[in-house]
Amino acid sequence: MAAGGSAEGVQSLDRAFLLLELMADAGGEVAISRLAADSGLAVSTIHRLVRTLVGRGYVRQLPSRRYVLGPRLIHLGEFASRMLATWAQPHLTRLVDAIGETANLAMLDGDRVVYVAQVPSRHSMRMFTEVGRRVHLHCTGVGKVLLAQLPPGTARELLVQGGMPARTELTVTDPDELLRQLPAIADQGYAVDDGEQETGVRCVAVPVPGGAAAGAISVSGPAGRLGLDAVPRAVPLLQSAAAALATELGRDGGRPAG
Amino acid sequence: MAAGGSAEGVQSLDRAFLLLELMADAGGEVAISRLAADSGLAVSTIHRLVRTLVGRGYVRQLPSRRYVLGPRLIHLGEFASRMLATWAQPHLTRLVDAIGETANLAMLDGDRVVYVAQVPSRHSMRMFTEVGRRVHLHCTGVGKVLLAQLPPGTARELLVQGGMPARTELTVTDPDELLRQLPAIADQGYAVDDGEQETGVRCVAVPVPGGAAAGAISVSGPAGRLGLDAVPRAVPLLQSAAAALATELGRDGGRPAG
DNA sequence: ACTGTCATTCCGCATCGTGGAACGAGCTGT
DNA sequence: ACAGCTCGTTCCACGATGCGGAATGACAGT
Structure with a gap:
């Protein structure tokens, strides 16, 4: 047979x-x-x-x-998540060493982004992002860069489903405005969150390539330390880390959303 | 065949x-x-x-x-988790209404406890327990009540694996002492965490019956509001909620640990 | 370069899964 | 309260599907 x-x-x-x-x-x-x-x-x-x-x-x-x-699936899922975190750790650590700010690996999960791994910066003032935490797509670097990877229809759907609450004065709360930004993000290969989730916090994110991976890595820190001039320096580092991760993960099987 | x-x-x-x-x-x-x-x-x-x-x-x-x-398992796991949360929500809400403190549903996950659902109390000062967060077994009400459901050998193993760091002055850090408490907990059907994880925070937990469910629900709040006299009032409410949840979930298939 | 280990592929056999149809419980509408 | 219907569950014989022993190929250590 x-x-x-x-x-x-x-x-x-x-x-x-x-x-x-x-x-x-x-x-x-x-x-x-x-x-x-x-x-x-x-x-x-x-x-x-x-x-x-x-x-x-x-x-x-x-x-x-x-x-x-x-409930048994929860165990497997948590385990898979912890495992991913383990693979990502060395790459994120390298980013922290090079850039000096907290590095994260995030994945798309329905209409939210979930942080699956994190290496905190050595500064005493740093980001406090709990691994496993789900955040909105519209106000985070990882969220925007993931949205930019999706077809516009899907992106809009997720934004509407998840809502776009104003976390700060700078949060983009209009779906259309955000959707207009996405092609540029996809084109330049990275996204910046400039105090859109938390005042004074800047975040640079790039997608993890390899199919519809629905993964992204980022570094984030206070705008005072992570200046706009730091972005062009950070992006290639992020991208090479993302490429390394993608290679290590082999071919993809993930799926954007439900 | x-x-x-x-x-x-x-x-x-x-x-x-x-x-x-x-x-x-x-x-x-x-x-x-x-x-x-x-x-x-x-x-x-x-x-x-x-x-x-x-x-x-x-x-x-x-x-x-x-x-x-x-990574695909992460999605399924997260989904299952959210689903569980949805079933638990009404029961937890009823507990919050009756007791006035934050209610949680937790499950055993390896050598930790993972919170899978939560309904926060209406007080402005309340517990900040992120869903999906994993905490140690020895210093939480849900952890202790889950340990009490397990054979002593397994319980000890999990305690050793996970470690017993001192979170506060009151944290029990000796495996033997904690193991001695377990029979009483199993017998009375509930466990109390009295500032063992965080100073001034009290927590009452009961198991969710139905096989080796490895589930537990709890309410937690500041010791000033959730007095020791409140415990005997809270326990039956928790137990009936646990029973209702167990019935709704039907027969179990979960497994304690890995 | 040689050897042992380990993942991968091949192939014939019968075990295992398949799906149409019969059964019965549960719910709706009257 | 009864009848009709829908939907989950069980049964059964067929044959396609998955099984595992053995051959092949890729690697790492020596």
Whole structure:
């Protein structure tokens, strides 16, 4: 038959993960019939796959007989996240050494950006960004640079979904204005957040290439230390770190959003 | 044959998730031969399964040809987490309404506790616990109540693995002393953290029943507001909320630790 | 350059998963 | 309260799918 050889993918596995993602996309409880409609698989097949996942705790069945993603996935996700952080650490450390400000690795997560790794600067006054924290897209360097990688329609959708609250006087709160900036960001290959999330804090971010990686790295610090003149010096350093990370991660498999 | 009928589990799926967890347990890059040794499966079989996972981005292959958990799992995990938070929200809100202090849902994650949902109190002075944050087991109410659910050997192991740093003057830093407290906690069905993580902050926690759920809910606030006399009033409220949550989640599939 | 280890590919076999159809529980509308 | 319907669950025989032992190829250490 076909599966054992060089062909790509174990069918049942592929299908199971397709179902998991459909469940994530649905954003809540999903009926098995809906999964059947969305996936084109037989309900019987879906039931068997989902039952297996339930048995292992990756999917939970509610009293309503509908299904949702299970808590076991949280463990795996957290672990994967911590692992990514480990790979990123040396690259971020190098950035901190070279630039002297806190360096972050962030990934797109739905309509937010989540910080997955961070190396703090040695200065006593520095950024306090908790790893795992989710922040808005419109007011951060990493958010803007990630938005610039997406098709404009998707970018607008995410901005509307997540909202654009004014964090400071300088925050851009108009979707159209932000969308107009994105082509330039994509073109120059980096984005700057100039006190748009927190007054006096500047942040320079570049995307991590390699497919629709949905990843970005940045350095951020007080505008007094991280002057505008520092940006052109920081960008190539960031870009080479991003390239190194991308190479190390190999080919991508990530997906922008849900 | 056996698989199609009422038997439990699709073999290839079961195996794939077993491999994912072995990779998580390994704590980093894993060679395929190590997976074979740990799982007892044929390398050929493992290779095919892992290749499928790599193709979908759930596993990443490093230049060293070893494998690690992939970023796509972060998305699923975050999603599952948010989903859990959504279910828990109404129950936590009810607790905040009744007790007036911040309510949390936490789960065991390796040798730490991770907060997966939170409803802040209305007071302006309140706990600042970021969802997704991982804290130590020994100095939190949720940590202690979760430890009390585990076999003593496992509890000790987790304490040693995670360490027991002194966060305040009152933090218990001796494993044996903490282990001695656990039976009483398991017996009374709740744990109190009395300024052991942060001076002046008290926290009451109960487990979420339903198998080795590895879940707990808590309320926490300043000792001045959340007096010791408030504990006996809070406990039954917490327990009924925990019971309601457990019922809603149905039967469990979670696993204590790695 | 040689050797041992380890990931990867090949291939025949039968195990395992598949999906159509029957069953039964739960919900809606009347 | 009853009937009708929808939707999740179970059953079954077919054959496609995944299995694993062994061959191949890539690497690192000596």
